[in-house]
Amino acid sequence: MTKPSKIAIVGGGPAGMAAALELSKTHEVHLFEKGKTLGRKFLVAGKGGFNLTNSISGADLFSKYQPEGIFKEALLNFDSSATRLWLEELGIPTFIGSSGRVFPEKGIKPIAVLNALKNRMLALGTNLYFEHECVDFSANTLCLKHKDKTKEFHFDYCVFALGGASWSVTGSTGNWLSMFKNKGIATLPFQASNCGLEIESIQNSLESFRGTPLKNIAIRCSDKHVKGEAIICSYGLEGNAIYPISNEVRKQLDVYGTAHIRIDLKPFQTETQLLSKITPSTLPKNYAYIFNLNKTQIALIKTFTDKKTYLNPTLFVGALKSLPIKVDSLRPIEEAISTVGGIDCKALNTDFNLKKFPNIYIAGEMFDWDAPTGGFLLQGCFSTAMHITSSLLSKL
Template identity: 40%
Template structure:
């Protein structure tokens, strides 16, 4: 997006890409539905971000700006569930990417592929091209080097060492929007891949309603991704309300009216995976006690052992902190070098918030370079 704005204002822009084609990570975002942004009200939207700096950028380039840009390059959008913004149903992720690349080429952009950045200073950037180092002069150098997730797309995070060697402040990468590793009993893991719908999850001071998916290692799903930050803050005790729409009294009443607890759980439509977990955790006398069982249904405890590895994560936190950047996202030590996207240290859950912030940070840089 930085290059787009600069080209629109008449600047000469060359894109250097280490892979053989552009937008590998962009296309990964299209797996399972290309959720480009979200149309929930702006205060709630901005609360999804953990840094005021990234909120400011999203205010400056919001979902309306993104939708207008997509429409300009021939990509109409629609609003799906929970306010999520998608390309129209007949449009594939590769179509969005190709439309954007075609627009950039019409504006005069130059693209060079197979170019890996290995060094830079205040005036020059060194690229590794087919095994040979080439040095290029620049007026402004905009870096979008990514985080450390989905390394097969080129986002390895190895640039962190280059920055550290130059004395630039960096933060080690950690997984974000990753599954929770929880020691589930075999009876629960037998339901691998099955959803646990309509539950409320609590971790530390955070809570999230939604749907979980059982895995061999624990749980994944939107509530899990949302609560990643709370886990990184040191919270490990996950509580799950299996019937957030029911009061404790109503749950107990249904259990008492049923001929046995198992039938009561069926009437409450508790997910089979949770029924297996409840039976595993409770002693017989606890399971038969309708009051105890009802309370357990409202506060099912799990212990989170870890997040899944960085390379399995949807995104990462870490990278260049805002304390190392000027307001225009240039490096304090190299004022002609700019950072944007996932290489900066910020966090957001899935649901369109990650991509919107990446677009917005690029637009911020593009608007700041005069």
């Protein structure tokens, strides 16, 4: 039996693969990837934490995504438990680890997850094309560069899933932006998200502490508050408590040129509890013992306080609870775990199709949304792909 509609998917990352797999169940699907293999950034994610999703659900899950409410419908349609069931059905059982992060069961390597997706696509008859770069498109035609030749491909519906603009070695270069911009589709420049913070004072004064973690701290930027760990590095700070605040830092940098964060080095003790440890004989040389501070914490406080604050125990406690740090910039886009920017949300309908080309959909990281690490990025990619799939199937 011939399948009714011809669907083109462009981009072989998790968003493109999920859309291709689901749509191939009922339709003729052609997936075009410019690289020689699928899912290269997915494999990079696999080398790190490889959080496939996060177990939190409902309003808690919706609130992880910016702009506010953007994925509510998509997540109601396909949330983190649906992702786990979907993966299970593909032969990838998962488990919930610390802070709700979801991982493949022990022993299942990232390449096995990728192969499960690829093999299912092949079994369903997805037509896969490698080294096919989309260089232009119209309402029903893709213009694809393959080796030195350019060819056309006609489609009824198309899903673009071209990724963001970090880790360009994986194919996510973002150089497709002008292709959309030239057609009058609103785009935004790419910016880094989930990335390290460049802090000149750390670059200049904490050389001997590079690589040292600041464990069990809390960091605040505007009203965002994150607990975790930060690592002192050559350019400033990185780590799991830093990445989630990078979006607030970016907003301050955009407006003021610099940003400010505050570190609480003792989040499990109140200021009153810490002040109660001070006696009339408390001297700065005893701070480490009295407040249980290591050399890195002392060095950090010295770097970011003036002499008067450091020498006064009461003011010192204030700094311990809320150490002000000026951030000069974010790390370059290339190094970021994710990016914001790309297709402007205002160019899209709620089904993630383009207002200007309603039969063309946009999935995954290539449009302007943001989420923290911890499985929320891949969940966003899967949810957009599944939402598009449902929308397309209801039309076909």
